[in-house]
Amino acid sequence: MDKVTLTINGLKITVDKGMTVLEAALRNGIYIPHLCYHPDLKPVGVCRLCMVEIEGQGLTISCQAPVEQGLMVKTENPEIDKVRRVAVELLIVNYHADCLTCAQNNQNELQRIAAHIGITKERLERLRPPTKTVSVDTSNPFFDRDPNQCVLCGICVRTCEEIQGVSSIDFAFRGYNTTISTFGNKPIAESRCESCGECVVRCPVGALTPKKFQQPSREVKTICPYCGCGCGIYLGVRGNNIVSVRGDVDNPVNKGNLCVKGRFGYDFINHPERLSAPLIKRNGEFVEANWEEALELVTRKLSNYKGDGFATIASAKCTNEENYLIQKFTRAVVGTNNIDHCARLCHAPTVAGLAQSFGSGAMTNSINEVSDAACILAIGTNTTVAHPIIGLQIKKAVQNGAKLIVANPRKIDLCRFTNIFLQHRPGTDVALLMGMMRVIVDEGLLDETFIEKRCENFEDFKDLLSSFNLDFAEQITGVSREKIIKAARLYATCKPATILYAMGITQHTHGTDNVLATSNLALLTGNIGKPSTGVNPLRGQNNVQGACDMGALPNVYPGYQKVNDPMIKSKFENAWGCRLNDSPGLTHIEIFDAIHQGKIKALYLVGENPILSEANAKHVEEAINRLEFLVVQDIFLSETARLADVILPAVTFAEKDGTFTNTERRVQLIRKTIEPIGEAKPDWWITCQIAKRLGGKGFDFLHPKDIMEEIASLTPSYKGISYERLENGGLQWPCVTGEHPGTPILHTQAFATKSGKGKFIPLGYKPSAEVPDDKYPLILTTERSLYQFHTATMTRRVEGLNILRSHEMVEINSKDAAALGIGDGERVRVISRRGVVEAFAKVTDVSPLGVVSMSFHFSESPTNVLTNSALDPVAKIPETKVCAVRIEKLEGEEDRSADYTQR
Amino acid sequence: MEERLKAILLSYEGKTDELIPILQQVQTEFGYLPEEVMLEVAKFIRVPESRVYAVASFYAQFQFTPMGRKRVMVCRGIACHIRGASRILDEVGRILGIKEGETTPDLEYTLETVACIGCCALSPCMMINKKVYAKLAQAKIRKTFSK
Ligand code: SF4
Ligand code: SF4
Numbered sequence A: 001m002d003k004v005t006l007t008i009n010g011l012k013i014t015v016d017k018g019m020t021v022l023e024a025a026l027r028n029g030i031y032i033p034h035l036c037y038h039p040d041l042k043p044v045g046v047c048r049l050c051m052v053e054i055e056g057q058g059l060t061i062s063c064q065a066p067v068e069q070g071l072m073v074k075t076e077n078p079e080i081d082k083v084r085r086v087a088v089e090l091l092i093v094n095y096h097a098d099c100l101t102c103a104q105n106n107q108n109e110l111q112r113i114a115a116h117i118g119i120t121k122e123r124l125e126r127l128r129p130p131t132k133t134v135s136v137d138t139s140n141p142f143f144d145r146d147p148n149q150c151v152l153c154g155i156c157v158r159t160c161e162e163i164q165g166v167s168s169i170d171f172a173f174r175g176y177n178t179t180i181s182t183f184g185n186k187p188i189a190e191s192r193c194e195s196c197g198e199c200v201v202r203c204p205v206g207a208l209t210p211k212k213f214q215q216p217s218r219e220v221k222t223i224c225p226y227c228g229c230g231c232g233i234y235l236g237v238r239g240n241n242i243v244s245v246r247g248d249v250d251n252p253v254n255k256g257n258l259c260v261k262g263r264f265g266y267d268f269i270n271h272p273e274r275l276s277a278p279l280i281k282r283n284g285e286f287v288e289a290n291w292e293e294a295l296e297l298v299t300r301k302l303s304n305y306k307g308d309g310f311a312t313i314a315s316a317k318c319t320n321e322e323n324y325l326i327q328k329f330t331r332a333v334v335g336t337n338n339i340d341h342c343a344r345l346c347h348a349p350t351v352a353g354l355a356q357s358f359g360s361g362a363m364t365n366s367i368n369e370v371s372d373a374a375c376i377l378a379i380g381t382n383t384t385v386a387h388p389i390i391g392l393q394i395k396k397a398v399q400n401g402a403k404l405i406v407a408n409p410r411k412i413d414l415c416r417f418t419n420i421f422l423q424h425r426p427g428t429d430v431a432l433l434m435g436m437m438r439v440i441v442d443e444g445l446l447d448e449t450f451i452e453k454r455c456e457n458f459e460d461f462k463d464l465l466s467s468f469n470l471d472f473a474e475q476i477t478g479v480s481r482e483k484i485i486k487a488a489r490l491y492a493t494c495k496p497a498t499i500l501y502a503m504g505i506t507q508h509t510h511g512t513d514n515v516l517a518t519s520n521l522a523l524l525t526g527n528i529g530k531p532s533t534g535v536n537p538l539r540g541q542n543n544v545q546g547a548c549d550m551g552a553l554p555n556v557y558p559g560y561q562k563v564n565d566p567m568i569k570s571k572f573e574n575a576w577g578c579r580l581n582d583s584p585g586l587t588h589i590e591i592f593d594a595i596h597q598g599k600i601k602a603l604y605l606v607g608e609n610p611i612l613s614e615a616n617a618k619h620v621e622e623a624i625n626r627l628e629f630l631v632v633q634d635i636f637l638s639e640t641a642r643l644a645d646v647i648l649p650a651v652t653f654a655e656k657d658g659t660f661t662n663t664e665r666r667v668q669l670i671r672k673t674i675e676p677i678g679e680a681k682p683d684w685w686i687t688c689q690i691a692k693r694l695g696g697k698g699f700d701f702l703h704p705k706d707i708m709e710e711i712a713s714l715t716p717s718y719k720g721i722s723y724e725r726l727e728n729g730g731l732q733w734p735c736v737t738g739e740h741p742g743t744p745i746l747h748t749q750a751f752a753t754k755s756g757k758g759k760f761i762p763l764g765y766k767p768s769a770e771v772p773d774d775k776y777p778l779i780l781t782t783e784r785s786l787y788q789f790h791t792a793t794m795t796r797r798v799e800g801l802n803i804l805r806s807h808e809m810v811e812i813n814s815k816d817a818a819a820l821g822i823g824d825g826e827r828v829r830v831i832s833r834r835g836v837v838e839a840f841a842k843v844t845d846v847s848p849l850g851v852v853s854m855s856f857h858f859s860e861s862p863t864n865v866l867t868n869s870a871l872d873p874v875a876k877i878p879e880t881k882v883c884a885v886r887i888e889k890l891e892g893e894e895d896r897s898a899d900y901t902q903r
Numbered sequence B: 001m002e003e004r005l006k007a008i009l010l011s012y013e014g015k016t017d018e019l020i021p022i023l024q025q026v027q028t029e030f031g032y033l034p035e036e037v038m039l040e041v042a043k044f045i046r047v048p049e050s051r052v053y054a055v056a057s058f059y060a061q062f063q064f065t066p067m068g069r070k071r072v073m074v075c076r077g078i079a080c081h082i083r084g085a086s087r088i089l090d091e092v093g094r095i096l097g098i099k100e101g102e103t104t105p106d107l108e109y110t111l112e113t114v115a116c117i118g119c120c121a122l123s124p125c126m127m128i129n130k131k132v133y134a135k136l137a138q139a140k141i142r143k144t145f146s147k
């Protein structure tokens, strides 16, 4: 970076070119009053407080003046003082100061400025007090807006637009009446505000303040426990309570930004409903027990089920260390490979598909590269809802001029920013992507050198493609050929181009094919192995990547090393000092089928709630009732835990040390912040206890860092990872030696396949397992709410999140609704071949004609009772994204149409 | 409402800088800017609805509530002020049963104030649509509205 030297108040300073004079001064400890400047935002120069004198230029607004070689700057002189004084006094006149109770974290900029300029008491008293008082907007559950304390710096407006891409607020009216306002000057809760709180943390005064605020007595750096983004946070503590959260600006994932759950969703940790002692079911009732009793019972029972009559469901919410131990226990102590976890229900096709084409089933590139892409194809991902921080990256890319193609059956929020919106029918992704590839090949937009040098199997693929025409694609997907052509050209010519996808791609009976279609597309255009390109599966849970990496899967040990490979098997036998079973175990749904059939009799279920999360949930519940013994390890009494014989109380992420691996393969430390609640214990401790009592060796760990040492010794991609290194920030695997810096971009030189080449896979179009008919004329697809997470075990214990979204809503197109006589907010019944669920209708054209959608967050409306458990033959993922339903209106039921703040 | 808006949008391309002309046409067509219409306009030119509101609220020419067929503009300029403009405003408001900025439920009258209508010699005065009513007194006001 070029440097320039300038002089401020006689002091010579050298700074990077491209900075402003204000930034140069602040960076060097020279204070210049400023109110509308914020380091994260473009300067607008409206408050005029940052006025300085630059030789030859006179009085200048320093937040907009670029540094130049040899500039002579003075930050104070009588003239500057006068300008500032007038500006500040004008602000103070209209400002209802309340310094002692200001919740702006002792950082009220106006106070600081007044102190700097020296506004005297006499002068203040001569200024008349504000003449108008406007009511405070308290509609948002997490923060208040007090216009009386607003200095109209516009930082919130710019934050909401530039950073959040939401623009729920703007300057309205003019002159003396100017105010920051939502559309129609309504309460903020009725606007499109996403309650991210980004504006609240940036407001320099007391106008935007969090509702619940307590100054923490200490803060601990850790990682957000919700989604796979893996944002860095600081948890604030008082006593043994979490009282605050703030984004970690040094974390490369979120750079301090957080979504509503990450910033405000922490009430669950100290929630009174936390399980605080082991529970044993006696005569159908749970009774509290001590650990000794509970562990004794668990081990006595489990000792009867060694081998394949036992299965484990691990948890994508637990740490790597814990998942490692859970699979080690299952394999080494019980002697079975029947272990799986919820990744089966979300990204099994990613692991299976990308392993075939690239040799490694994970995001090929990093989150912070997205904003530099020239083209983004976001297919089957409602990114702003399910991966909000990656959503910010997409919006930033668009601001930087990137072309955005969204392919989704639903008109999601990202469509506000698209160049092309491909609204294809649910389950027709292969046809759509193959159509695009046909165009790319026909028009010669493919990257021949890349294909020649780095790929294989292209000819086979091309042969198949030639039998594939655009009429077919158009007819199957419902997207016009013009749009398919335009999208293909855009993706193939605007480089670097990146593909982002999520469960819209994977949760199908042809999920693996869908994934392969994306990898074919990337190979075809050479958009892989370079910055801001790639195929990027966005993974759902905080540690679902890690749970897969750790081998909480039925066919692989940690690091995707196959259980039926004799070399690998003997490596683990030596390390663990036992004999191992080389037949791959059963997958998630298969486990429940085997329980049904009486083949599996005992289940160890850690931090999972399959009764709500599994397709065809009734089947799962019936299965669980047939078990002879069920141990559940969880933080709350979940719907599934109620059916257990023994419940072992585990701790949350805030009460233990460990690591999570986020969706971009970044292994990051989580740190113990408070003492465990009640008698709850870390999952790693519990698993070790059970394993040891069942005669397992190698479970004498004192701290998770020792577990990581063992992981690193057995897992090539984690070999260079240690707690010591992680203290200085996360590492992206593969990280193969103690010095290796980690790998932000995969496949830069060679692919991870045997041949080192990227493999084209010929594909055909397969329809979904269940298609609409006369009896079930609508397609039901599933989605997420920004305000709830997964089966909502955690989020439903955060009061404010439930104010924003408290019940299931079936989104239905206005024409379909009219045909069925259903009004917005009315109660309806949704019926599939497998079950019936009641919920409230939300009439919205986000849903296309013939398609309805529901989340699965609410136990009162268990959507997965409806969904189809038909499986993808390769990845064994159930088809939760498409099933056929019909909808009936429930007469005389409660009507929620007035809940306009629900979203 | 939808049809009338569609007809207006027909002559635009959906560019950001078309906002003000569109709003002006909407104002003429509907007499004010209905909320649903502003939301549609926002979608059409692809700007956030908060921006549409920001622009619309900045200019005095736009109204957010329907206007009455007759706009009553009571002058509040210096001369009228000295001669009791505020009593005039109160009286008109009392008769119509509305406050400044409001419209009667039958959409007959909207009550507004203006700075100076240029008839200071005849103050206090008001305008109803284009007609000036000068040298007002309570009786004269009552008579004006009793017709
Ligand atoms: S609310 Fe805060 S950030 Fe927004 S304009 Fe007012 S003072 Fe600035
Ligand atoms: S909380 Fe977030 S979405 Fe809401 S106004 Fe502030 S920045 Fe915008």
Ligand code: FES
Pocket (backbone or CB within 6 Å): A033, A034, A035, A036, A037, A044, A045, A046, A047, A048, A049, A050, A051, A061, A062, A063, A064
């Ligand atoms: S900080 Fe420069 S004008 Fe406000």
Ligand code: FES
Pocket (backbone or CB within 6 Å): B075, B076, B077, B078, B079, B080, B081, B115, B116, B117, B118, B119, B120, B123, B124, B125
């Ligand atoms: S002040 Fe009323 S007409 Fe001039």
